[in-house]
Amino acid sequence: MPIILENVAHLYQPGSSYEVKALQEINLVIKEGEFVGLIGHTGSGKSTLVQHLNGLLKPTKGKVIVDDCQISAKKVNLKEIRKKVGLVFQYPEHQLFEETVFEDIAFGPKNLGLPPEQIEKRVKKALEMVHLDYEKYQAASPFLLSGGEKRRVAIAGVLAMEPKYLILDEPTAGLDPRGRDEILEQIKELHQQGMTVVLVSHSMDDVARLTQRLVVMHRNTIVFDEETRKVFSHYESLQEMGLDIPTVTKLMFRLKGKGWLVRQDVLTVEEAKKEILQVLKEARNHA
Amino acid sequence: MIDVKNLKHQFRNPQGGYQEALKGVDLQIGQGEFVAIIGHNGSGKSTLAKHFNALLLPHHGSVTVNGIDTRESECLWQIRQKVGMVFQNPDNQLIATTVEEDVAFGPENLGIEPVKIRQLVDEALESVGMSTYKKRAPHLLSGGQKQRVAIAGVVAMRPQVLVLDEPTAMLDPLGRQEVMDTVVKLNREEGLTVVLITHFMEEAVLADRVVVMAEGLKVMEDSPRGIFSRVQQLKDLRLDVPPMMELRDTLAREGLDLPRDILTVEEMVVALCR
Numbered sequence: 178m179p180i181i182l183e184n185v186a187h188l189y190q191p192g193s194s195y196e197v198k199a200l201q202e203i204n205l206v207i208k209e210g211e212f213v214g215l216i217g218h219t220g221s222g223k224s225t226l227v228q229h230l231n232g233l234l235k236p237t238k239g240k241v242i243v244d245d246c247q248i249s250a251k252k253v254n255l256k257e258i259r260k261k262v263g264l265v266f267q268y269p270e271h272q273l274f275e276e277t278v279f280e281d282i283a284f285g286p287k288n289l290g291l292p293p294e295q296i297e298k299r300v301k302k303a304l305e306m307v308h309l310d311y312e313k314y315q316a317a318s319p320f321l322l323s324g325g326e327k328r329r330v331a332i333a334g335v336l337a338m339e340p341k342y343l344i345l346d347e348p349t350a351g352l353d354p355r356g357r358d359e360i361l362e363q364i365k366e367l368h369q370q371g372m373t374v375v376l377v378s379h380s381m382d383d384v385a386r387l388t389q390r391l392v393v394m395h396r397n398t399i400v401f402d403e404e405t406r407k408v409f410s411h412y413e414s415l416q417e418m419g420l421d422i423p424t425v426t427k428l429m430f431r432l433k434g435k436g437w438l439v440r441q442d443v444l445t446v447e448e449a450k451k452e453i454l455q456v457l458k459e460a461r462n463h464a
Numbered sequence: 465m466i467d468v469k470n471l472k473h474q475f476r477n478p479q480g481g482y483q484e485a486l487k488g489v490d491l492q493i494g495q496g497e498f499v500a501i502i503g504h505n506g507s508g509k510s511t512l513a514k515h516f517n518a519l520l521l522p523h524h525g526s527v528t529v530n531g532i533d534t535r536e537s538e539c540l541w542q543i544r545q546k547v548g549m550v551f552q553n554p555d556n557q558l559i560a561t562t563v564e565e566d567v568a569f570g571p572e573n574l575g576i577e578p579v580k581i582r583q584l585v586d587e588a589l590e591s592v593g594m595s596t597y598k599k600r601a602p603h604l605l606s607g608g609q610k611q612r613v614a615i616a617g618v619v620a621m622r623p624q625v626l627v628l629d630e631p632t633a634m635l636d637p638l639g640r641q642e643v644m645d646t647v648v649k650l651n652r653e654e655g656l657t658v659v660l661i662t663h664f665m666e667e668a669v670l671a672d673r674v675v676v677m678a679e680g681l682k683v684m685e686d687s688p689r690g691i692f693s694r695v696q697q698l699k700d701l702r703l704d705v706p707p708m709m710e711l712r713d714t715l716a717r718e719g720l721d722l723p724r725d726i727l728t729v730e731e732m733v734v735a736l737c738r
């Protein structure tokens with residue numbers, strides 16, 4: 178069953194002179210098993226939107242429905258929803274609060290009422306998934322870790338809940354390049370095992386590589402919701418919105434401008450290589 | 465300018481032992497240079513940077529700024545004024561209710577007279593391109609704008625060195641571009657010495673020199689072209705190469721004859737269209 182947002186609007190401090198319209202007319206369906214990317218420049222409403230998916234924020238207008246349960250309704254058991262929908266916040270330091278890394282990651286599983294052996298197992302597995310050594314880190318204080326280590330612990334805390342829907346708001350900010358790849362690989366694997374994933378990201382290279390469908394937000398509403406490859410063909414509109422396209426896609430646009438007969442909907446280094454070799458081969462055959 | 469000699473620093477770990485975050489680092493940063501520091505998570509970059517303005521003090525070895533040892537406690541404010549720091553999270557750094565008050569905060573703390581502060585604040589905001597926002601509330605700015613205000617807050621103290629610890633990690637591409645343009649301008653046009661810690665290889669490429677940290681040690685130091693042409697070695701160090709360098713590498717393996725040091729889309733276009 179899907180997550181459905183129906184005509185959702187969100188106002189911060191409604192009615193006051195500080196009122197901010199953060200979302201308007203959001204219609205979105207996230208089907209089970211999808212891997213959806215969400216992009217848009219700062220302030221376009223991405224973080225506000227994803228916080229509606231687990232009931233952290235309630236819509237000012239419209240409905241949010243998770244697996245048939247309207248979570249925007251008054252008397253809804255949000256605890257049940259949070260079990261299903263795991264959210265990794267944009268600022269992980271806000272998500273850490275326990276004395277040790279172990280306690281921090283165990284917090285969610287404990288709330289699920291799991292027995293201690295199960296909890297330990299989950300903590301170990303989650304730390305492994307984010308590539309932190311259990312023995313080295315389990316007793317450490319999360320507040321004294323380096324930026325990238327904190328980020329990993331925050332992600333592990335959500336993974337340990339084994340949610341059905343995994344929502345990640347800029348999960349790779351501050352990770353070293355290999356760490357970024359490792360964690361994204363891990364998320365890809367979880368998706369292949371059946372988890373539904375929503376990834377908010379500023380990295381066009383990452384969303385290009387991972388997602389099948391891409392949602393683009395601009396001025397607090399959705400402007401594109403299409404197959405990822407198609408979205409990046411709107412190069413000019415994206416640039417006007419202050420967004421970029423993947424580096425290799427940009428190269429293809431530039432080569433096309435130089436008269437090369439290349440496809441422009443190329444998303445990865447591997448695809449770009451194929452295109453370039455193909456064109457060079459044809460040129461050689463003509464000569 | 466900054467001279468780091470055999471610097472070691474350790475933190476107590478929960479098992480009661482010690483964890484060596486810096487294991488003997490030597491580094492010189494000259495006046496007017498732009499140095500980028502890259503390295504895996506936990507490699508000691510932030511720990512190193514915090515030694516540049518005496519937020520941390522050496523456990524072994526030494527750090528001097530313009531010849532002044534950072535352990536001389538009576539020189540602490542002089543050092544902090546010379547070496548300014550900007551951090552990752554734009555929201556944690558701005559405190560005042562207007563942009564200009566925020567930028568004035570540093571000079572006020574240095575006890576500078578009000579007329580002079582006015583001038584310093586105006587010049588600093590001008591240098592980061594934020595003059596028209598001076599009466600605005602900082603929390604209503606975009607991430608890139610917030611970071612530029614944070615940089616102005618440091619610039620207003622007339623430092624000689626600007627140390628930036630992942631200033632663009634939380635920003636969108638536009639915000640990152642704004643901040644990097646500002647940093648490059650301050651270095652090239654105003655002669656400010658810049659130390660930039662980053663996980664974005666395309667930012668490190670803009671520096672004069674790149675320092676690579678791993679496991680608490682400096683493991684490479686060279687020009688960006690020198691560093692990023694060592695594709696395999698970088699990957700072994702958990703680092704990355706810019707996408708165009710990677711494409712160059714895979715094309716070269718298919719037998720294409722391309723220059724070794726292609727970094728940007730433009731350079732790739734030129735090389736392919738020869």
Ligand SMILES: Nc1ncnc2c1ncn2[C@@H]1O[C@H](COP(=O)(O)OP(=O)(O)OP(=O)(O)O)[C@@H](O)[C@H]1O
Pocket residue numbers: 321322323324325326351353475476483484485503504505506507508509510511512
């Ligand atoms: N105050 C502290 N107490 C204990 N350990 C610390 C403290 N600060 C840093 N460390 C540890 O020292 C090591 C180096 O940390 P540092 O913050 O310098 O890394 P970094 O290179 O900046 O990493 P990142 O890329 O994740 O920001 C890490 O293993 C970290 O956990």
Ligand SMILES: Nc1ncnc2c1ncn2[C@@H]1O[C@H](COP(=O)(O)OP(=O)(O)O)[C@@H](O)[C@H]1O
Pocket residue numbers: 189190197198199217218219220221222223224225226604
């Ligand atoms: N807690 C809040 N109070 C008031 N306004 C907010 C709050 N959080 C976000 N906003 C505003 O809502 C809009 C959307 O913000 P956000 O959802 O954080 O965007 P994004 O994640 O795309 O950067 C922006 O105008 C932002 O300033």
Ligand SMILES: [Mg+2]
Pocket residue numbers: 223224225267346
């Ligand atoms: Mg956000």
Ligand SMILES: [Mg+2]
Pocket residue numbers: 323324325509510511629
């Ligand atoms: Mg750091």
